[in-house]
Amino acid sequence: MIGQAVLLMCFSILIIWGGLVASVVMLKRKPAPYDEEFVTDMAEAASRE
Amino acid sequence: MSAQKSAAPAAQRRARESWGSQRGFLMAAIGSAIGLGNIWRFPGVAYENGGGAFILPYLIALLGIGLPILFLDYAIGHKFRGSAPLALARISPKAEVLGWWQVMVSFIILVYYGVILAWAISYAYFSITLAWGDSPKDFFFGEYLQVAGVEDGISFTPVWGIFGPLAAVWVTVLVVNARGIKAGIEAATKVFIPLLVVLFIIVVVHALTLPGATDGLNTLFTPKWEALGSAQVWMAAFAQIFFSMSIAFGIMVTYASYLPKRSNLTGSGLVAGFANSSFELLAGIGVFAALGFMANAQGVAVADLENFKGVTLSFITFPQIISTMPFGQVFGVIFFLCLFLAGITSLMSLVQVVAGAFQDKFDWSPKRASLIVSVLAMVGSLTIFATHTGLQALDTVDAFINSIGVITAAITGTVLVTIGAPMLGKLRRHLNAVSSFKVGIWWDYLIGYVAPAMLTAMFIEGVIGYIAKPYSDYPQWWLAIFGWGTVGFAAVMAVILTWLRWSTPVDTAAVRDLDNVDWAKEVAK
Numbered sequence: 001m002i003g004q005a006v007l008l009m010c011f012s013i014l015i016i017w018g019g020l021v022a023s024v025v026m027l028k029r030k031p032a033p034y035d036e037e038f039v040t041d042m043a044e045a046a047s048r049e
Numbered sequence: 050m051s052a053q054k055s056a057a058p059a060a061q062r063r064a065r066e067s068w069g070s071q072r073g074f075l076m077a078a079i080g081s082a083i084g085l086g087n088i089w090r091f092p093g094v095a096y097e098n099g100g101g102a103f104i105l106p107y108l109i110a111l112l113g114i115g116l117p118i119l120f121l122d123y124a125i126g127h128k129f130r131g132s133a134p135l136a137l138a139r140i141s142p143k144a145e146v147l148g149w150w151q152v153m154v155s156f157i158i159l160v161y162y163g164v165i166l167a168w169a170i171s172y173a174y175f176s177i178t179l180a181w182g183d184s185p186k187d188f189f190f191g192e193y194l195q196v197a198g199v200e201d202g203i204s205f206t207p208v209w210g211i212f213g214p215l216a217a218v219w220v221t222v223l224v225v226n227a228r229g230i231k232a233g234i235e236a237a238t239k240v241f242i243p244l245l246v247v248l249f250i251i252v253v254v255h256a257l258t259l260p261g262a263t264d265g266l267n268t269l270f271t272p273k274w275e276a277l278g279s280a281q282v283w284m285a286a287f288a289q290i291f292f293s294m295s296i297a298f299g300i301m302v303t304y305a306s307y308l309p310k311r312s313n314l315t316g317s318g319l320v321a322g323f324a325n326s327s328f329e330l331l332a333g334i335g336v337f338a339a340l341g342f343m344a345n346a347q348g349v350a351v352a353d354l355e356n357f358k359g360v361t362l363s364f365i366t367f368p369q370i371i372s373t374m375p376f377g378q379v380f381g382v383i384f385f386l387c388l389f390l391a392g393i394t395s396l397m398s399l400v401q402v403v404a405g406a407f408q409d410k411f412d413w414s415p416k417r418a419s420l421i422v423s424v425l426a427m428v429g430s431l432t433i434f435a436t437h438t439g440l441q442a443l444d445t446v447d448a449f450i451n452s453i454g455v456i457t458a459a460i461t462g463t464v465l466v467t468i469g470a471p472m473l474g475k476l477r478r479h480l481n482a483v484s485s486f487k488v489g490i491w492w493d494y495l496i497g498y499v500a501p502a503m504l505t506a507m508f509i510e511g512v513i514g515y516i517a518k519p520y521s522d523y524p525q526w527w528l529a530i531f532g533w534g535t536v537g538f539a540a541v542m543a544v545i546l547t548w549l550r551w552s553t554p555v556d557t558a559a560v561r562d563l564d565n566v567d568w569a570k571e572v573a574k
Binding site: 001002004005006007008009011012013015016017019020023024026027 | 071100101102104108263266267269270271272313316317319320322323324326327330334485486
């Protein structure tokens, strides 16, 4: 294959498939949190009402 | 408007269905995004718009409008907990009509989309005997579709070879969707998507082992850097991302509305977005490796081949390749099965957009809504698209509903949350409150300025093109019916459906923000 084509193919794979792997890892590592600050604010607001 | 005129104020809305797991939602979202366009559109678009250099505008489009609009859909669906009309009515009663516009656009797409799946099933079967013989083109247009010219008028005579598989497609979709979100769509996509990936990897690996495959990859990936200076190339990248991600016309709003409150919205969006692009890239590699083989067999350059995209790529070029390659029959069955699997998961999501909207507005059960929507779509499909002029009808409706219907839905959606009922800040806070990946103020600018600007440019380009020159040289009466007429029909139906009464209250207060979450309990967790 032509050098530039190989480079571009590898770059595309790295970025897109790498992005997929990274986002899966991120999703697994951080179990759906509520933003603590937001939650605390809302709880305070609720207690004031 | 009608959002406020509830017929039965005392009536309770049915308990909302929900996904069984985050993985189930992800599979369904990925299944919706991965469709026929990933396999037959991306490779050709990339090749025609800079080859390897296309990856740059493509990535910018993915990060610049694809993922941000996907997050917007998730935020609206999750925050306002409804199908597009209900969610938008909860944002502003006047916005309900936009929700129905999205539903009608989805309905029109699903009516013709099923036909292509019927072709794929037929071709999986034809692959066993290489039924197309020496001339796949004549076989496809003549023997299989039995295409007649539109000059003789619209044909309502069924082509039985399409009619049967199409009816089978609709029965499959009906059965799956009627079982509901968890037992139907989620259960089906959990099987279909992994199966699609495995089968498609087999296709790609086989294509890569063929002589000439590297010529195909060279053709696809050799960069034409000068293309980056062309506005057309950038528009093509944005259009590819926009049309391949199933965004901005109600699908993801509907799917996100079935998520539990504690859901990682942006994290799921990143996975779905990158999974969609990953599959496109895989398809590009597989398709161009196969094209390289064909060029090698014919002793020509890959660039000299024709039919790089769409229907002709799948149903004319690929049969040619299948006929000449080793293990062609097996390859053919798997390839067309992949087309079918990619398409049916998208079709199920389109049906759910419409069925979900009717469930919300008229308090129908999932079974009833799916039955009515699927039967209506099946009748439309069989009457218009399984006929001798079905191909031309499909071509025209597809072009107009995408470049006018889908894009106007996206433009008005982004303008609504930016100017009409400004709430980008609220939606961003909602995303950040429940997700691991935090979006910043940049998201507001991308949704408020960049996305509408790019979409408007795409819209103007499409409309000017259709006005300046009759689309595909079809007669004006034909375009008036299947082009502008389809768009007009969707608009009229959207207005009528908006004016009909809700069977249950729209109950905006109960679902706004995360008000119904017990925050003290959340803090204690």
